[in-house]
Amino acid sequence: MTLLVLGLSGPVLATGPAHAAGPDIGRPADAPLRAAFDAAAQRYDVPRDLLVALGYAETRLDGHGGQPSASNGYGIMHLTSNPQVRTLDEAATLTRLDRQTLRTDPAANVTGAAAVLRSYADRAGLTAAQRADIDHWYGPIVRYGGANGPALDRLYADTVYDLLASGLTAPGTGLAVQARPVTPERGELAGVAAPGTGDVGTMSTDYGPAAWVPASTSNYTVSSRPSSYRINYIVIHVTQGSYSSAINWFQNPAAQVSAHYTFRSSDGAVTQSVREKDIAWHAGNWTYNTQSIGIEHEGYVDNPAWFTDTMYRASAALTRTLADRYGIPKDRTRIIGHNQVPGATHTDPGPNWNWNYYMQLVTGSGSTTGTGTVNTEGSSLNVRSGPGTGYSIVGSVADGAVVTIYCQTTGTTVTGTYGTSNIWDRIGTGRYISDAYVLTGHDGFIPGGPRC
Template sequence: MIPAPTSRRARLALGGLLALVTALSAPVAAASPASADPSRAPAGGGPPASAFDAASARYDVPRDLLVAIGYAETRLDMHAGTPSASGGHGLMHLVHTRTLDEAASLTGLAPAALRTEPAANVLGAAAVLRAYADQAGLTATGRDDLGRWYGPVARYGGAREAPTARLYADTVYDLLRTGFTSERGERVAGRAVVPQRGALERTPSPDGVGILSTDYPPAAWAPASTSNYTVASRPGSHPVNYVVIHMTQGSYAGSISWFQNPAAQVSAHYTFRSSDGAVTQSVREKDIAWHAGNWTYNTQSIGIEHEGYVDNPAWFTDAMYRASAALTRSLTAKYGIPRDRAHVIGHVEVPGATHTDPGPNWNWTYYMQLVNGVTGIGSGTVNTSSANLNVRSGPGTGYPVVGSVAAGATVSIYCQAAGTTVSGPYGTSNVWNRIGTNRWVADAYVLTGHSGYIPGVPRC
């Protein structure tokens, strides 16, 4: 049963909400191109914006707070109903034995619907957050203040350690401050918000979770549970011959928290954040993290996790590539590991691996260039008839514009691919140059000394 409305706003929305929940298992007709609004009907399994509106009104939880939590957890992606590495389901990351079970009790919805139906998933998250707010003593007036939701948000993240709880909540509040637009069209405008952290105010900030690492100075230190790794004295006890690259299949804070859960039976030495390349160490390099699924490789490798999901390239940012490559470069120098693909490998390449990460969206060419200190294989000078040349997220005019480069600028070219045919100052060409992660310009606008593909520059 859905509990009775507790406010006039909730009562007004209840009819629409009941219709939404009733329709969860019914087929949904696709909107026509002429009438579709991309900001209201996200693609790829996300819920309509009305799901956030209705859940917000029903439980008196700020709508943008719900969207920000979903964006921080999954980029608002249902991931085809598959759970995260830490057992979270749906775009709001409802976790079995915790938030998922609480959501089922509070909403009366079946766990299967909460796991797999986007609107139910959002509704369940709102119910749990409202219950946490009530238990924290938030009144109706208090619930109108975004800053006072900090405690419930930190609790929703499920961290066992205070620094990680703050890391989780601060990530959500950073999104509220800066604003964002998801790939699925959900928009949250930035606003001035002052998080009321309570007891967590005295906890170290996420830029210094606990103390800093003694192995790698840029990293924060948030130790994994001793149940999730083996104490050793490497490289004396075991040689370190490999770096293994992973994807978390979950969020940055959630993965660090999972390593601190004794039931996880998994860990990694380092974890990188997608947005800015921040890094946290959870296992000392001398010790054996349980990350590869192969004991021999566990004993001989350093495991590096990267925030995100293998099926969504939006997580693979240039900041994360560069920060991770800097660590790998440092590790290879420290332990004498060759900087090649036989020794810097993906989890999928470990013998007997059952995982596919880092997946087909991981750009090994670019990553290894960074590991080896290569800042660009080719270069060219931009020429446009206007002030700037559009930079797109892929090799073609159909990809979104993600920035620009000024006329006369010199750009590094990491690889090239065939895309949309474009006519420019240097002729007509379907060749596109990648000048950064998810950053492309048409070769017809770049003077490289060659027409089309540049000798020595790899195909992407």
């Protein structure tokens, strides 16, 4: 057995040396973004935590270097300009900031979103007392999302309020939202079922676990596959946006794009937008469109945090079902990324997509979990709610304990018993420990093991 030489930014022991420098919540380098949210919330009388939760739902507070999402949204607040959603244009009018600044400057982006939300609150007739109650902002949040219909309206706004209920921490930003009880004023949406929820709703007739939210008929071609075209490929995509925004974009007649299925990062929920018999416009190559099923995954290609173990498993279950149904070989010649389609101009799913793990799940080969032994030389090891020292402590494991590692990811760097490492091991739902204190028998990531 080899010792792990992996890491984090200082030990995460419940007792022992202090943390070394790392992206912990509250460090001075994090102050500008915190200050931007505080200032925008105060200026426009919008609840600060609501703004943070909205940005996290849209982008996980990652501006992606000013590059647009698939639906032409920009910045950490996803200010958007397309034929259906014009929050970027509204922000420019309300703040008198130019569009380039709103697209690329984080503080301006937050300010623009706050201005737009306040304008929606005013149009909804919210009084000062109602603005102080976060539950009254459900309607303005719905309007900010600009969804196509009640089911997606409910999905979009519920995502924000679910984050308020559960709380969140965004390492490297200095931002956190404490969990709280929420009872949003949903109004006429109270009786509407959101896609992918446990409520009664329209489900897919092609794939049992999927909700059904059809794309605009302007965005796909009606067909009679597999009799009209043999289905030979499954194409893996990344949305470059949120789950709800991708499904909503497929419903926009101006999009001229669609996919058969879309998966959510947090829980692996799936929505179908185009019937398998029909031709979705996803590959950028007509021949491949006619012969393939397109599967989108919530996230951005440059941020591996979106590619959760739950989403990998849920997506692989669908891919395995499709391969069996249509006789598609379960290999990388027929299960391909968008970037492998001839003539493709897209790079998704990108270098952070773990093809080895995904194909193991599809084929049922290889180990999908690992084990490790905690070695802290006598102290208890902190269990964090996420992969980093900036996340809250949610428990501890004893020295010498054997843990099941469900997946591994990267986070802040820690120096521990086995050296310095930025690898974190997920040992349960929302439970992570530093791999610098865990003996797995391997240097680096567990070979063939799952990535979170």
